[in-house]
Amino acid sequence: MKHKVLEVNDLTIIYRTLEGNVHAVDDVSFSIEKGESLCLVGESGSGKSTIALAIMRALPPNAKILRGEIILNGKDLLRMDEKEFSKIRGKELSIIFQDPAASFNPLFTVGETISDVLKYKLGINDKKKIKEIALRALKEAGLPDVERVYNSYPHELSGGMLQRASIAIAISVNPSLLIADEPTTMLDVTLQAQILETLKDLKDRLGLSILFVTHNLGVAAFICDKTLIVYAGRALEYGSTEEILKRPLHPYTRKLLKSVPRIGAKREKLPFIPGSLPDLRNPPRGCIFAPRCEEAREICFKVRPKMLEYHPGHYVACHKYSEGNWG
Amino acid sequence: MMIMPLLEVKNLVKYFPIRKGLTGKVIGYIKAVDGVSFKINENEVLGLVGESGSGKTTIARCILLLYRPTKGDIIFEGRSVLTLRGNLLRWYRTRVQAVFQNPFLSLNPMMKVKDIIAEPLKTHRKDLNKEEIYRMVYDIMEKVTLPKDLADRYPYDLSGGQAQRVAIARALILKPRLLILDEPTSALDVSVQAQILNLLDDLKKEFRLSYLIISHDLSVVRYISDKIAVMYLGKIVEMADSEELFEKPLHPYTQALISAVPEPDPDFFKSRKRIKLPGEIPSALNPPPGCRLHPRCPLKVDERCKVQEPPLIEVEKGHYVACWKYYRR
Numbered sequence: 001m002k003h004k005v006l007e008v009n010d011l012t013i014i015y016r017t018l019e020g021n022v023h024a025v026d027d028v029s030f031s032i033e034k035g036e037s038l039c040l041v042g043e044s045g046s047g048k049s050t051i052a053l054a055i056m057r058a059l060p061p062n063a064k065i066l067r068g069e070i071i072l073n074g075k076d077l078l079r080m081d082e083k084e085f086s087k088i089r090g091k092e093l094s095i096i097f098q099d100p101a102a103s104f105n106p107l108f109t110v111g112e113t114i115s116d117v118l119k120y121k122l123g124i125n126d127k128k129k130i131k132e133i134a135l136r137a138l139k140e141a142g143l144p145d146v147e148r149v150y151n152s153y154p155h156e157l158s159g160g161m162l163q164r165a166s167i168a169i170a171i172s173v174n175p176s177l178l179i180a181d182e183p184t185t186m187l188d189v190t191l192q193a194q195i196l197e198t199l200k201d202l203k204d205r206l207g208l209s210i211l212f213v214t215h216n217l218g219v220a221a222f223i224c225d226k227t228l229i230v231y232a233g234r235a236l237e238y239g240s241t242e243e244i245l246k247r248p249l250h251p252y253t254r255k256l257l258k259s260v261p262r263i264g265a266k267r268e269k270l271p272f273i274p275g276s277l278p279d280l281r282n283p284p285r286g287c288i289f290a291p292r293c294e295e296a297r298e299i300c301f302k303v304r305p306k307m308l309e310y311h312p313g314h315y316v317a318c319h320k321y322s323e324g325n326w327g
Numbered sequence: 328m329m330i331m332p333l334l335e336v337k338n339l340v341k342y343f344p345i346r347k348g349l350t351g352k353v354i355g356y357i358k359a360v361d362g363v364s365f366k367i368n369e370n371e372v373l374g375l376v377g378e379s380g381s382g383k384t385t386i387a388r389c390i391l392l393l394y395r396p397t398k399g400d401i402i403f404e405g406r407s408v409l410t411l412r413g414n415l416l417r418w419y420r421t422r423v424q425a426v427f428q429n430p431f432l433s434l435n436p437m438m439k440v441k442d443i444i445a446e447p448l449k450t451h452r453k454d455l456n457k458e459e460i461y462r463m464v465y466d467i468m469e470k471v472t473l474p475k476d477l478a479d480r481y482p483y484d485l486s487g488g489q490a491q492r493v494a495i496a497r498a499l500i501l502k503p504r505l506l507i508l509d510e511p512t513s514a515l516d517v518s519v520q521a522q523i524l525n526l527l528d529d530l531k532k533e534f535r536l537s538y539l540i541i542s543h544d545l546s547v548v549r550y551i552s553d554k555i556a557v558m559y560l561g562k563i564v565e566m567a568d569s570e571e572l573f574e575k576p577l578h579p580y581t582q583a584l585i586s587a588v589p590e591p592d593p594d595f596f597k598s599r600k601r602i603k604l605p606g607e608i609p610s611a612l613n614p615p616p617g618c619r620l621h622p623r624c625p626l627k628v629d630e631r632c633k634v635q636e637p638p639l640i641e642v643e644k645g646h647y648v649a650c651w652k653y654y655r656r
Binding site: 043044144158160161188189190191192193194196215216217218219220221222241242245246255256257259260261262263264267269270271272273276277 | 378379486487488516517518519520521522524525528543544545546547549550569570573583584585587588589590591592593595596601603604606607608
């Protein structure tokens, strides 16, 4: 059996607000093997970023993890004290965000930022060695003219270059897992394609494990081995990306795939999902998608469907696929 | 007989000066839009695609008279709009309306939905009384499929899709002829985006509207447009009917742009040949001489590409391209 880098089990997170508790993530489980990439795909409010932040232990103060474990290389991150976790953050776990400009301190050069990370996370003190590793990481991330980038301030670089620089920082520590939270959403399509190709190349060459958070199914199709479809805080479908995109099972996944306008398709009315997200302060009792589902039956409003393996390796949480429940 | 286009943009140029020091001496120009011409006919949708910095939003702002063009002309229903004053200017503003990317930034958070939608009427239709105004508001809300009970809510109560429909209702209430849609679905989720695109398509037919839709998302533009113009560094590099452009893209930049869109289909990536452009879009402060794409062009670049700018020529009926490869004499 392959080594599991990350295992998330029954993760349940709420946000405490003045108007009540928001059930942002409810009983979500998945795992990532070494060298594998998994996409968390969902629309706004699905809880995908909350899951990523929980793994980084960077949730806002009003969030509370009610249940679950997050196991990285055999150690449960949630049952660790801050001192122990600080050795893992930015070293075994690194993250890149949507807006690269916001993840750099504008007063430091890219080189200074990356050197700090190497100094404090890897404990390297030799300045020459640090620069050598930094330049190599910048090159790995596909940057041309690395010496110039090393000496540049963030405002001197374009969005695409800065995102590459943040990838360089993330991989310079040789992490076991890279979390990428919508890293290409702010970029133009041609740049997006370039960055995705770089990440894919790093994954293949360095055996990097990636947790990719995105709302774009096309991005998932390109970069991810496995996909987890999340909706309103719950996991609805889980399996290999190819399987999910070719044979989607859950009514939500099917509808979502159909509502994407495609370049090669005929121009006709786009199907869409009527209604809006349920109120997560008071989520529906049965299936979370039932109020918007065209196929919903009585049972869907009463009993919450379990995640079941419908095909080998392809899981779905929908009553339609569990025998006996669906008349 | 030639049909008069609804809107004609003629050789539009917009430079932004860069000033330095206390004296404000001009040390250069950002050439945001550098000689762009196109026409939009009645009940026609023109899509303007390009990456950030290509000048597409600047064009929209010039048409909306938010920027004064450096050179060129904008002609609407046969009148040059740049010299309009007084009543004629007010007339123009009721004929052309806009919908922007982020509805939460373009709707006043302190106003109720019904008052947001009524605002243009209060400015431009002083002849109407309150009752008439709100009757029109409820009518248009129905047209854009907004439930009546949202009328007394505030923008923060709305979902993204609902808020964008409020913005569309506000734009439509004066019964304009042309809507400028600047990235109208970029801030929305896919499932909601589909709803808005369907709605825009229906409204266009019902009110015989014309749209200028601006987007970086090719699949969105393709879905709704009759014609598409592709921009690169302030210039149109290719313009054709929507189907034609996607089936037979001629310009290397268009080809690269189309091939970069990720589709949610695993087989798509196995079969696709991505046309790569090295590097990034250069600064509009110093655009490359000759063809602006030449430093990144995947085709063979010859001397002419480096020094002489290729004109936008019609290579097939209705299909325009600015590339020396297709230039024959």
